[in-house]
Amino acid sequence: MNSGKSQSTNNMTVLWIIGAFLALIIGGVIIAQATPLLFPPQGSAESLQVDDLFKFMLAIGGAIFLLVQGAIVYSVIRFRAKPGDLSDGANIHGNATLELVWTAIPAVIVLVLTVYSYQVWVSTREIKPNEQTVYGRGARFVWSFSYDVPASSVPSDVEVDKLPPNIQDAITNDSSFPITSRELHTFVGQPIKMVLDTSDTLHAFWIPAMRMKQDLISGRTTEIRFTPIQAGEFPVVCAELCGGGHGDMRASIIVHADETEYLSWFSDQVNLVVYPPDDPVLRGEQVLASGQYPCSGCHTLTALSWAGITGPNLNGIGDRAATVRSAATGETPEEYIHRSLYHPAEYLVPGFGALMPQFQPDAGQPNFMPVDDNKAIVAYLCTQTATGESACDLSNLDAIIAAGD
Amino acid sequence: MASITAPLGQAQTTAPGLKVSDFFRWSVDHKIIGIQYMATAIFFFIVGGALAMLIRWELLTPTLDLMQNGEQYNTLFSIHATVMIFLWIIPMFAGFGNYLVPLMLGAKDMAFPWLNAFAFWLIPPAGILLLLGWFVGPAQAGWTSYPPLSTLYSGDGQTLWAMALHLLGISSILGAINFIVTIKNMRPQGMGYWQMPLFVWAILATSIIVVLATPFLAGALTLLILDRVAGTSFFDPANGGDALLWQNVFWFYSHPAVYIMVLPGMGVISELLSVHSRKPIFGYRAIALSSMAIALVGFTVWAHHMFTSLTPELRIPFMVTSMIIAVPTGIKIFSWLGTLWGGKIRFTSAMLFALGFLSMFVIGGISGVMLGSVPVDIHLHDTYFVVSHLHFVLYGGSVFAIFGGIYHWFPKMFGKKLDERLGKLHFALTYVGFFFTFFPQHIAGMLGMPRRVAVYDPQFQQINVIISIASFVLGIATFVLLYNIVVTLIAGKRVGANPWRALTLEWATSSPPPAYNFIGDPVPFEDPYGYGTEESVAYLDALEKRFPPPVDTSATLTRAPQSGD
Numbered sequence: 001m002n003s004g005k006s007q008s009t010n011n012m013t014v015l016w017i018i019g020a021f022l023a024l025i026i027g028g029v030i031i032a033q034a035t036p037l038l039f040p041p042q043g044s045a046e047s048l049q050v051d052d053l054f055k056f057m058l059a060i061g062g063a064i065f066l067l068v069q070g071a072i073v074y075s076v077i078r079f080r081a082k083p084g085d086l087s088d089g090a091n092i093h094g095n096a097t098l099e100l101v102w103t104a105i106p107a108v109i110v111l112v113l114t115v116y117s118y119q120v121w122v123s124t125r126e127i128k129p130n131e132q133t134v135y136g137r138g139a140r141f142v143w144s145f146s147y148d149v150p151a152s153s154v155p156s157d158v159e160v161d162k163l164p165p166n167i168q169d170a171i172t173n174d175s176s177f178p179i180t181s182r183e184l185h186t187f188v189g190q191p192i193k194m195v196l197d198t199s200d201t202l203h204a205f206w207i208p209a210m211r212m213k214q215d216l217i218s219g220r221t222t223e224i225r226f227t228p229i230q231a232g233e234f235p236v237v238c239a240e241l242c243g244g245g246h247g248d249m250r251a252s253i254i255v256h257a258d259e260t261e262y263l264s265w266f267s268d269q270v271n272l273v274v275y276p277p278d279d280p281v282l283r284g285e286q287v288l289a290s291g292q293y294p295c296s297g298c299h300t301l302t303a304l305s306w307a308g309i310t311g312p313n314l315n316g317i318g319d320r321a322a323t324v325r326s327a328a329t330g331e332t333p334e335e336y337i338h339r340s341l342y343h344p345a346e347y348l349v350p351g352f353g354a355l356m357p358q359f360q361p362d363a364g365q366p367n368f369m370p371v372d373d374n375k376a377i378v379a380y381l382c383t384q385t386a387t388g389e390s391a392c393d394l395s396n397l398d399a400i401i402a403a404g405d
Numbered sequence: 406m407a408s409i410t411a412p413l414g415q416a417q418t419t420a421p422g423l424k425v426s427d428f429f430r431w432s433v434d435h436k437i438i439g440i441q442y443m444a445t446a447i448f449f450f451i452v453g454g455a456l457a458m459l460i461r462w463e464l465l466t467p468t469l470d471l472m473q474n475g476e477q478y479n480t481l482f483s484i485h486a487t488v489m490i491f492l493w494i495i496p497m498f499a500g501f502g503n504y505l506v507p508l509m510l511g512a513k514d515m516a517f518p519w520l521n522a523f524a525f526w527l528i529p530p531a532g533i534l535l536l537l538g539w540f541v542g543p544a545q546a547g548w549t550s551y552p553p554l555s556t557l558y559s560g561d562g563q564t565l566w567a568m569a570l571h572l573l574g575i576s577s578i579l580g581a582i583n584f585i586v587t588i589k590n591m592r593p594q595g596m597g598y599w600q601m602p603l604f605v606w607a608i609l610a611t612s613i614i615v616v617l618a619t620p621f622l623a624g625a626l627t628l629l630i631l632d633r634v635a636g637t638s639f640f641d642p643a644n645g646g647d648a649l650l651w652q653n654v655f656w657f658y659s660h661p662a663v664y665i666m667v668l669p670g671m672g673v674i675s676e677l678l679s680v681h682s683r684k685p686i687f688g689y690r691a692i693a694l695s696s697m698a699i700a701l702v703g704f705t706v707w708a709h710h711m712f713t714s715l716t717p718e719l720r721i722p723f724m725v726t727s728m729i730i731a732v733p734t735g736i737k738i739f740s741w742l743g744t745l746w747g748g749k750i751r752f753t754s755a756m757l758f759a760l761g762f763l764s765m766f767v768i769g770g771i772s773g774v775m776l777g778s779v780p781v782d783i784h785l786h787d788t789y790f791v792v793s794h795l796h797f798v799l800y801g802g803s804v805f806a807i808f809g810g811i812y813h814w815f816p817k818m819f820g821k822k823l824d825e826r827l828g829k830l831h832f833a834l835t836y837v838g839f840f841f842t843f844f845p846q847h848i849a850g851m852l853g854m855p856r857r858v859a860v861y862d863p864q865f866q867q868i869n870v871i872i873s874i875a876s877f878v879l880g881i882a883t884f885v886l887l888y889n890i891v892v893t894l895i896a897g898k899r900v901g902a903n904p905w906r907a908l909t910l911e912w913a914t915s916s917p918p919p920a921y922n923f924i925g926d927p928v929p930f931e932d933p934y935g936y937g938t939e940e941s942v943a944y945l946d947a948l949e950k951r952f953p954p955p956v957d958t959s960a961t962l963t964r965a966p967q968s969g970d
Contacts, residue, residue, distance in 0.1 A: 038851045050780050057778065061771035068738060068767045072760060075745035079682070080752065089684030089748035091937030098743070099688050099736070106735040110728040110774065117778035118721060124780060125717065201554040202648060204713055204787055208853030211784040215714035217649060218553050219642020222714075235862065239713075239787040239855040241547050243558055244475030247858030309474060355558070366643075 024070075028063030032056070043209030043234050043255065045227040046124040050211040053120050060109060125225065128191035134184065136196045138203030138216045139357070141245030141308065142297030143236055144290075145185075146178040149270050158274045164372055166363070167274065179269050182291030184236060184253040187262035191227040199294070199357060199367065204240035207253055215240055231257040243355075245297055245310045280394065284380025287373050298355070303384065311356060312349040318384045318391035325349075334392035335400050337378045341369065371401060423917075431526070433518035436918065438525050439504025440818060442496050445528055449492035450883070452536070456485035458880050461873040467863045478859035479545035480562075484535065486548035487566065490666065491573045492532050494803050498669035499524075499580050501810055502608045504818065506584060508911035508918065509602045511593035511927040516586040524579035531572035538562025547857060549659070552640035552651050556632045564633050567626045574619045574626070577665075581615035584608050593910070595929055602909045602933045603692055607672025610696035614661045614668075614703065622658035625651055649714060656707035664703045666799055668696055670806030671737055674759050677809050678741050680907045681756035682748030685934040688740040695733035702730045712782045720779045727777035734770055738763065753905075754828025758809030761836050765801025769794055772847065787857075790850030796843045808835065808886065815890075816904045820916045820955075821897035827889040831882055838879030845872050901954030906945045909933045915952050 035055040042048055079089070135146045151170045160171055170177035186192055196205050198216040205224065206213040214224035238249035256262040272290075277283050288295060289304055296304070298311035306314070321333035329336055329347065340347035344356035359369035375397055382392035428441055460481050463471040472478045503521065507514055515521045538544055542560020555563050588609050592601065601609075628639040629651065638644035640651050671692075679686040686692065708715050708723040715723070741763055750756065772794040776782050785791060808831070816822045845868050850856070854865045861869070903912040908930045914923050935941045 038848055040853050046780075050784060053778065054775070054781050057775050057781065061775065064771060065767065068742065069764055071742045072745070072764050075742070075748070076750060076760065079745060079748050079750050081683070081749040085749060087683070087749060088937040088941070089682060091685060091935065092687070092747060093685050093934075094688040094691070094740075094743070099691050099740070102739040103691075103732060103736055107732050110731050113774065113778060114725055114728045117724060117780055120780040121721065201558060202551055202714075206787075206855065208784070211780075213713050213783050213786055217714060219646075219648060235853060237853065237855055241479065241551070241554065241857045243554060244479060244545075246475060246479070247855075247860030248475075250862075309469075 024063040024066050025059075027066045028059040028061070031062030031065075032059035034058070039211075040208045041230060041232070041234070043207070043228055043230050043232070044211065045229050047209065047211040048229075049120045049124060053116060056116065057113060060113070127193075127225065128227065131191040131193045131225065132186065133193045133195060134186070135178070136184070136194050136205055136216075137199060137294075138196070138205065138238065138242070138249070139199040139294030140201060140243050140297050140355070141238070141249040141310065142182070142291065142294040143184075143205075143238070143249065143251040144180050144182060144292065144294065145251075146180045147266070147269075148176040149179055149273075150176045153270065154274050155271075162276060163274060164276075164370060166370075179273050180290045180292040181269060182289075182296070183251060185256065185262060185265055186228055186253070187256040187259050188228055188231050190259070190262075192225065194224045194226075195221055196224065197221045201242045202240045203238045203242050203249065206237045206239040207234060208237065209234035210253075213239055228253075228255040231255050243310070245308060248308065249297065280376045280379035281383050281390070282380075284376035284378070287376050288380060292373075293359070293369065293377075294357070301384070312352055314381065314384060316384055316386060318382045319386055321382070322385075322391040332393070332396060332400075334378055334382060334394060334397050337381050337392075338374060338397060338400060341374055341377065375401075431522060433514070433522045434920070435503050435507050435515045435518065435521060436818070436922075438521050439500045439502075441525055442500030442503055442528070445525075445532070446493050446497035446500060447887075449488050449532055450497075451887075453485050453488035453493055454880055454883060456481050456488070457876065460485060461876040463859055464861075464869045465873050467861050467866050467869075469859055472859060475859055476545050479547070479857065480539075480543045482857060483544045483547050483550075483566075484538070487535060487544070487570070488532075489799075490548060490662070491570060492528070492535070494666045494799060494807070495573070495577060495662075496528055497807050498611070498666070498803075499577070501604075501669065501673065501807075501814070502580075502584055502611075505814065505911055506587060506605055506608055507591070508817075508914070508922055509605050509909055510587070510591050510596065511910045511913075511923060511929060512587065512591040513921040513923070515583050516591060517583050520579055521583050524576045524583070527572045527576040527579075531569040531576070534565050534572070535569035538565045541565065549655065550629070550651075552629065552632065552648055555629065556640055559633075564630060567630050567633075571623060571626050571630075574623050577615050578619050581612035581619075584612040585616065588612075593927060593929055595931070599690065599693075600929065600931075600933065601693075602672075603675035603686060603689070603696075604669070604672035606693040607668045607675070607696050610700040611665050611668045614665050614700050618658045618661040618665075618704070621654055622662075625654040625658070628654075649711070652711050652714060653708070656710045657704075660707040660710060661700075661703045663798065664699055666803045668699065670762070670803040671696065673806040673810040673813075674741065674762050675744075676907075676909065677755050677759040677813055678744045678763075679934045679936065680813070680905050681753055681759065682745050682750045683936050684744055684748035685932070685936055686740070687743030687746075688736070689934065691736050692740050695736045698733040699730060702726060702733070706730060709777055709782070712779055713786045724777055724779045728774065731770065731774050731777070738767055738770070753812065754823065754825055754832055755809045755813035755905075757829065757832040758805050758812065758835075761832065762802060762805040762809065765797055765805060765836075765839065768844070769797030769801055772797065785850060787855055788850030789846040789854045789856055792856045793843045793846035793850065796846075800839060800843070805835075805839075808832075811886070811890075813905065814911075815893070816900050817911060817916050817918075819894060819897075820899050821893050822900045822904055823889050823893050824897070827885055827892075831885040831889065834878055834882035834885060838875050838877075838882055841875030842872055842879050899955045901949065902952030903945070903948055906949075908935060908941060908944070913948055 032055045035051060035058055039051055042051060137144050151174050154171060160168055167177045194205065196214060196216045198218055202218060203216040204213055205216060210226045212224055212226045214222050216222060233252050233254050236251040236253050238246060242249065272286060296306040296308055298308040299314045300307055301314040321336050325336050326333055341359050342361060344358055345354040348354060357367045359367045361371050378397060379394055382390045385391050428437060428444065432438060463478055541562050543562035544559065544566035546555035546559050546563060588605055631637040632639055632641065638646040640646045640648055642648055675686055675692055705726040706723060708719065709727040712720050776785060776794060812823055812828055849865050849868050854861055902916045910927055910929050913927050930944050
């Protein structure tokens, strides 16, 4: 019977479609198993959810990939014109049912992906009650991270009058003051809220291991949250083009195993600040190493492991300040270094552009650098000589500062 | 409609009596202008490709070596992208459109021939202006040129960059207006919108996007130039401006610009797949309407380029629209597969590139959906995953379509067929080189390599070496095409007017077509894709009688072949 035969052909077609469909799903699921190989370690609670979402998308995408490539390969083999066959293919213009199906199925897929993505998005943005705030700042081409230290946690034996004015104020008012680090420190299980800003161009704060990224936007502060779940050191990367040193703008996040370990790092940092060394050279070294100022983004200074190449090399700066630069400017080396921090554009080294931020001695201005910090930095840089002896006479410095800006 | 009042005097010397010098002169003949567009675009393709080779050379090692500093590297990729987008893909498709749209409509020329020539002649000075940037401190803020990097921290080349883009934008707008008017008014008797070739539909959809979107680019560029030279601060937050303003306006143009670059390629693919599989295009209306749907929805997705800078609350709506746009794209891909199914596939070089487009573009589509998901994009944004995605769309998509189109329409333009063996070599090298250049970039990006860096974490060196070597293969592949073009132009054999036996109207005249394209008013076949019927075979046979394949005239190249009638 004719109808019986077509019935069985239909059944075969249905079986083929079901079989192909299952094969595609299985293929997609197999492809999706590669997900862990494609991502960095899962460092945050959020990374688990993001990776699962990606894996789901990879399974669907893999199935679609196999469907399309399979259809191409099958068509190319099955429907190729034999040599000498000059005839045309069948005059078929379309099939409404089929077209409806391949509109509806992708529509359902993207709907599912949208809903799933939205759920992950909402859950990763949840605000945890015990979150810690860390301030991240991008400057060309260096990261710095600062933490609020409550004045109450300052040991009682510190000599308050030796501290920088902002810490003295904080102690007087029982408020808090910041300490700065070039690495981001935290510990496993501590939810973090990063408050991000930039002192120049756009940057993007990205921790691949945390699957978290947020642009730093000039003139605004932005926020991002995550909760580390794995101890270790992971890269922090700038992901938004910020200039010539963009590729060098990297730092680390150090996730301590527990709070005790983290607090021991933290109190070491606080002690460095509240027990400042008497020697201005040591204090200068400490200020520069803290990353409080973004010098390392552009300058090389081997003593502090800086490797920037956008600005002049600072190795041997003391010798050059006393010789070449002193001859070029007619200023003493200490005056030259002191003034070039506050007026960099007037002291351009030949071959370099006016890219350095102009530091300001007055609080409240952008790029604030207290005079005390400036003096300490000058003292330290003056010792960057071949012999290690200071090239400067620091006793002149106060007179220079008093005389002018 | 066919009466044209614009000056056409110089157009009368159209092929086959054309000299090489004719292509360096002002001409209002759309066929000459089309080839001028294409030749200019191919020149800039070589420039942009050379820059890409330098980029890949630099990335062989994780440190700076070829370049002296990061700024030089930033210039490479900034100019590479600008050239490839604005001086290669967009003008190349404008060239195809110029050459083909009037022919496909059976028209004698574009609606505004003088305007057409003017739009083309804006391009060479714009290209020169862009490259002159090297003498004044070139643009180095990426092709996206986000302020304040592009305003407060860049040299004067950035201003030249913006001025060059202004000129190119004007050129695009004028060209698009011309296409819209031509398509609306100059269709022949018997060709309604639903009988137009899908390439014409694609050019129509593209032109609508160009006319609506490009003015926004012009606006953004004007503000950028003012910020740079006139002391305004539209984008400078220190003086009350907003850095995100640029991103919004720029992407309001530049996302639709992706479709400006892809839709004509999809039009090319629709032609190629149908002709070379000898089968009607599957779901004609769905393909035509999906172009329009993409054009429309394309205007609502721009902020998915800003998922890491946009206010978080606004990200979800843009995720929804971005996901939706996958549906019309999927319709096209499945319709093309339906076209292949049951066809009689001819493995011409043109067809191979069309199949290559299908298999590579779908990868770009899948990665596009992944990037459309906000939580996944947060990780992948501004990484090599995005570099990979955009090249799968623009190279695996647009450029494969361009290559296929060159093989397909070269016989129309010059009456000679490109060498098929070289064509297949070109395809094989391109396909393999392309895949191994761009597919591993997905992985590099996911593992943590940001884009636009000359200096990278040494863990990514191995994968970058693979990518660079593959890219050199891809670079060499292009020279196979160029060699093929030159050799064929000089010594290629003449072929008949319609070597592919295609039904669309551009083949219903001699190859290359005479001045004013057609002798008399051509009557289109009832269905531009009506393969597989006796009527179509009869029509094609009659056409072949009317424009018989020439006897081998390669010895006497200058003699004009006699057309029938």
